Structure formats: structure tokens, C-alpha cells
Amino acid sequence: MKKPKIVVLGAGYGGIMTTVHLQKKLGTNDAEITLVNKNDYHYETTWLHEVSAGTLHHDRSRFPVKSLINTGKVNFVKDTVMDINTAEKRVILENSELEYDYLVVGLGYESETFGIKGLKEYAFSIANINAARQIREHIDYVFATYNNEPVKRDELLTIVVGGAGFTGIEFVGELANRVPQLCKEFDIPREKVRIICVEAAPTALPGFDPELVEYAVTQLERKGVEFKIGTAIKECTEEGILVEKDDQVEEIKSATVVWAAGVRGSHIIEKAGFENNRCRVKVSNSLLAPGHEDVFIVGDCSFMINPENDRPYPPTAQVAMQQGETCAENIARLIRGEKELKEFKADLKGTVCSLGHDDAIGVVYGRKLFGSSASFMKKVVDNRSLFLQGGAGLVLKKGKFNFF
């Protein structure tokens, strides 16, 4: 009898956790498991704001895929997914093709610019390791340029962050810590540097507890971050951005605009013809793509309503990792010929939003946390994520222990 072929696309949180659990649940005789990823490394997406700000080296936030999987059970293919042909059950890669009996799509997120003019051309986005370290090097470069020009251009020292959501806030928190180092490195007076966070919504961190939001904003302002709340970015240009508030348009000159206000699923979702909204697929309770019995979608390419509060699950690492576990269980059940699939149910432990390595806010098991206790918890969360992916060894190697 031919062994069923399982193909997992993407070694992000969802794909890795699916693979890790598949290799636990299935023996080498049960199935042939292939994991495809465009890089030979996995990275911690939730740490990219630190890589972008230059407070964490990118090598601290990535590790070889092969260190996470059992290569005796899983075949790893380093290649880029170009398309999925669900009718023929084939995945088209840049350099080859793969057939599957069961497919797991965990291709992650891309930046969503909502059609705002110029963002694609002129703004950076914290999309992956390559993008994050480019932001870091860009900031270093414009700071280094400042003192080497006969006429000083203050826009070289103005960093605009589009979005005061989770990513935007975590990023400005790191930047506020990084800027004094940059000033020292390049002989720049701190007061010349501006970090401006622009948010269209009427509050920073929409959806968070207002008391926590106020704490976050106050702490970040104290570190020198300027907030422009209820202010929309109208356009990004080579020189900076145009923002609008109460029908007043203002230009902010800036050499560094980082767009951190929107994500969508992978463009492959749309290309492959899945029913989608912003490249996210509304999956069944068992994580199946609608109309498919053999295609599971996990992580940022999936969309699900949380029955407990009738709101969509947030596109977080926590949810993606838990989906990976359910997905692996369901594939194992199908291979064993079971009819009933497990329903995904998230165990939402809480959320912690960093304000730099020494400060944070969060809600964990329903309890509000501020300052150093939240910051401690943030590192616990980060280390727990490592533990779930790669065990204690990975925590020791890449974990965060600068607790105080």
C-alpha cells in the first residue's frame, strides 16, 4: 500500500508545530511528511520588531529548520511556493513540484497597505528577517549620513511608524531604547531625533484595556515617542508622509517610514483560488479549507471566529501554534481512517505587549500586568514559544534571560 503524502508549506509557527506534532503522532510507515520553506531557517516573527530596531541580532531570532524537526521522519525541501493546484493535488515550487494527499498551508502574512499611495514604494515593513535587518541597517545608515552632510537634514533623524497596534507599539518601544545608542554611536544630540507613531484609530492599541493603553502611551512618551492618534496616513512619498487629522493635511519629512498597521495572508492563497478575504481563508472548525477534505490552513492565512466571544481569533503566534497541534491530530485521524475530526479551540492564555526590553503591558489569565512584571511575563511567553517548538535545548540556546 502506498504511504499517504503529507506536505506542509511554511516553517512558521503554524507549519512548524504541525510538523513537530505529525512526527510525534505518525510513524515512518504511516506517512511521508515533507516540509517546504523558502529559507533553511525558522524565525520568531514576534521578535522581528527587535531585529528591526537593532536591539536584537537577527541570528538570535532564527534557527535552522533542521534543528526543529526529525529529519529521519520529515523530508525538508528548501524552496519557494509559487502556486497550489488543488484539483491535481500538486504544489508548484520554484525549482520542483510536489504531490500531496494532505496539504497544510502555513504561508504566513504579508503587509497590507490598504491602497495607501506610495507605501509599497517608499515605506519599509517588518515582514521577515530580510526586511527587518534592512530596516535596522537603513536607520544606521541615515544616522551615519547626518553628520557627513554640509547642510544637516533633520528628516534623516525622523522615524515614522505607521500604526499604533501591537506591532507598531512594540517597535517604537524598541526604537526608544535604541535611539540613545544610535546617538552615541554617531555623535547626534538626542533631541534631534524624532520617533513619530501615527494611528488612524481613535486610540493606540485598539482592543486593549484603556488603563493599559494609557500606561503604554505615557511610558513611551516619556521615552520620547510622539503619538499622532486619530490621524490617517494619506500618502507616503520619497520625502516622508502626508497625514490628515480633522481635514488638516500635514507633511512630515522622514527618511524612514515603517508601515506596521496591516497584515494579510499570503498571495498564494488568492493565486491558488481559495475563497478568501485579504488572502485569509475562513476555515472549518477542524481547520479545513472550504470545499476541501485534504487541505488544512493554519496561522495567518486562516480565519476563524472564536465561539466564546464571536470575534475573530487574532493572528498571533499563540493561535497558530495551537492550530498546528490540532491540524496534526486531524491529519493523523484521517490517515487512521477515523471519520470524526477534532475541533480547534484556542486556549488563550493572554497577551503581553512589550514597550522595550524593560517594560510591557499585558493581560495574562485575565490579570492586568504593567512594567517589570509584564516584561518578565513577555520573556516567559517568548521562551515558552521556543520550548514548544524546539524543547529545552532551544530555550537555552536562543531564550531570553535578561529578566531585569
Added chain:
Amino acid sequence: MKKPKIVVLGAGYGGIMTTVHLQKKLGTNDAEITLVNKNDYHYETTWLHEVSAGTLHHDRSRFPVKSLINTGKVNFVKDTVMDINTAEKRVILENSELEYDYLVVGLGYESETFGIKGLKEYAFSIANINAARQIREHIDYVFATYNNEPVKRDELLTIVVGGAGFTGIEFVGELANRVPQLCKEFDIPREKVRIICVEAAPTALPGFDPELVEYAVTQLERKGVEFKIGTAIKECTEEGILVEKDDQVEEIKSATVVWAAGVRGSHIIEKAGFENNRCRVKVSNSLLAPGHEDVFIVGDCSFMINPENDRPYPPTAQVAMQQGETCAENIARLIRGEKELKEFKADLKGTVCSLGHDDAIGVVYGRKLFGSSASFMKKVVDNRSLFLQGGAGLVLKKGKFNFF
């Protein structure tokens, strides 16, 4: 009786050594000594190729001016020289003016582009700390950009160095050592990177012993440097350079062009109305500017013929430092009312040209040196320079001890 006012412009090799010797030779009652420099630090110009390549941090190659001088005897003014009025014996600074009885001009070099189109706009030059670290950050940035673009542009990984003289060769030597680190940092295959050194003269290192030149070129080629000798840069553009050899014009696409082929004296020399050639003044044997009894010029702004071989003294740190000593002696003699000034005579110990931190060529006391012995000697030279400026303490703090 009024104390004579001595003003020293520039805290480079010549200015610092003049000041250090003046404060030894003169008491606080003999003269009022003022040293002017645009930065509050002195830097080792001869180490800037390392700073530019990113193999030495700029803070390792600079130190506070006040750590080199006796502030009880010397008044330090951090300001930029705008002009010199020799008729009124005044120096015009950006923020103030100074009167002098004796003036020492040690304002160093600027880049000389010989009118080649586009060099000023598009090429970098290893001019000072600000320029050097901008080159380092620029290279980091374009390497970081490479993997973050959908279509890979190889010109991001092509570094063109204009000039295979002393500075050009030392710089490509450091670059060749740095590139493997950059490739590892940014996940770039080494073979994608090109370092191209373009020289119009018929040989690299014109004026050096041919055997040493051959050794240098062979060693650098082995490390991956490409030489285009007898090839002139015709133009520098936003995309790269146009070179010409045997009437054939070729375009080399490059995001990083560093011009290391020509220096001139400071533009202040011309502005102040001194008789000059490329902003260098042909000084008397006692280092006086022609037509002046009170203006001495040292270092790269001065020009002198070596009577031993009838060729100009090279614009080196060694010569500038020795001039500083003679200059201080002559000012002391004038203040003491002596008529006879000391004639400058260089004690040329030799020249060592680095090919990266682990290799070099040189002629020291007439002996040819290659490889590790030359490299050792280079570090001895660097440390000796520190010793002459700031004593043993400075050598311990900033010296180079990675001998092997």
C-alpha cells in the same frame, strides 16, 4: 608685557604634534597657546581605511583632544575654521574670531576629484570619521538590501575603489577581509560579491618597489580583489562608473564607489589667499608660508621638496608629525627672540602598506618586508604614532596588539 598668542588650526597629526611640543617648550608665562579643531576628538587618519571597511570601530581610532594636550597650558576651542585674515592676523571661526601673533595651519586634506564627472555627487571618499563610518554603514545597508528585493541586483554587491595607491590598496585589503563576514551576516554567497580596484597609472602602488607591488596584487587577488590597472575612471553615475582602457569604454554597475585616488589641501588655504597648488603651500625650509614671518603650515596643506632625492615629501602622518616638532621649535625660537630657525629634515623610517590586518608590504630602514613581518611592523608604526601623540597610556588604550 603682552604674552604672544599662538593659534594652532587643526588637531590632526601636524597640529597635535605642534601643540604637544609647544606645551613642552614654553611655559605659561611665555605664550598663550590656543588649539582649534572642528571636533572635540583627534582621529588616526591612517586608520580610516579600517573604519570605512568596518574592520575597526571608529571609536577605536579617535580620542578626545583634551586627553592629548595639557589644558593648563593650552586653550582648546571646538569650532570650524571659516577663513584666515593674515593682514589683520585674525582667524575667522564659525562661532567666534581669534587673534594671533603666530599661526600654525594644520587643516589636513580634502578629496581631489580632478574634475572627473559625477565623483563629487555619487562617490564616497575616505575623508574623515564621519565619511568613513558612512561608507561602512552604506555597505552594510546595500548588503542587507540585496536579499530583500524580489529581483536580485548584483550591483548592490559590487564595490568599486578608485585608485590603487596607498589608501586604495589598504582599503581593498580590509574590504577583502570584511566581505566574508558581511556575506555570513546577510546570507549572501561570497562569489556574488565583487571588489574592483581601478587605477589609471600603469601599475598599482606607483613608486613602490615592483617586487612588493607584485606580492601585494597577488595576495589581494587571492582574496578576491579584481584589479583594473591602466584604466581611467571617466565618469561616476548613480548606477556605477564608466571606465576607459585602450579607448574602450566599459560600464561597471555598482552601488558603492569609493574614490581613494587623490587628495589636496584644505580649501581654507585658497580662501585665505595663500599661494598654492591644489591648496598646498610650498613652505620654506623652516615651514613658513611664503611672504609670512608668522604663519607656519604643516601636514597635508604644506608642500616641500626632500633635498635628499629632489622629490616632494609624501603627505604622510610621519612627515606631518615631524613637521609639528620642527614648527614648535621654530615658534619657541621666535618667541625667545632668536633669529635662526631650524630647518625641517624628515627622518623617513620607511613605509608599510597594509593588505588587511594579517598581511602587509613595506620598506623599513631600507629593508623590504612582506607578510606577517610587515604586518607586525605596521602595528608597531601605528602604536608608535599613538605614543608620540599621547604617550604610553594612549598606546595601552587604543593600541593594536592583535599581532598574529
